[in-house]
Amino acid sequence: MKIKIIDIFSLCVSIAICLASTSVLAEQLMIPGTGASEVILRELAAAFNAENPGSEVIVPPSVGSGGGKILVMDDEEIIREVAGEMLT
Numbered sequence: 001m002k003i004k005i006i007d008i009f010s011l012c013v014s015i016a017i018c019l020a021s022t023s024v025l026a027e028q029l030m031i032p033g034t035g036a037s038e039v040i041l042r043e044l045a046a047a048f049n050a051e052n053p054g055s056e057v058i059v060p061p062s063v064g065s066g067g068g069k070i071l072v073m074d075d076e077e078i079i080r081e082v083a084g085e086m087l088t
Contacts, residue, residue, distance in 0.1 A: 027055055034062040 033041045038059060045057035072083045 028058060029055070030058045030060060032060055032062075038062050 031041055031045070041059045045059050048057050049055075070087055072080050072087065074080050074083070
């Protein structure tokens with residue numbers, strides 16, 4: 001789970017840096033997302049759109065993950081088993 005949080009954070013920081021640049025090269029930018037990242041992307045897009053009225057960042061509604069895979073790792077077998085059962 002920590003890896004996923006770090007990945008989402010890194011993605012959002014990267015997007016924030018890109019959106020904070022002083023020059024905008026397009027009138028519209030569409031950034032799809034899903035889950036927790038979509039919520040953060042919407043907040044970043046709203047802040048950008050408020051500061052840049054000539055451009056628009058759009059975060060479309062999520063289409064879901066489509067049955068993605070989840071990797072469960074832990075040194076303790078019981079933790080892996082319980083987490084696996086909770087996720088199925």
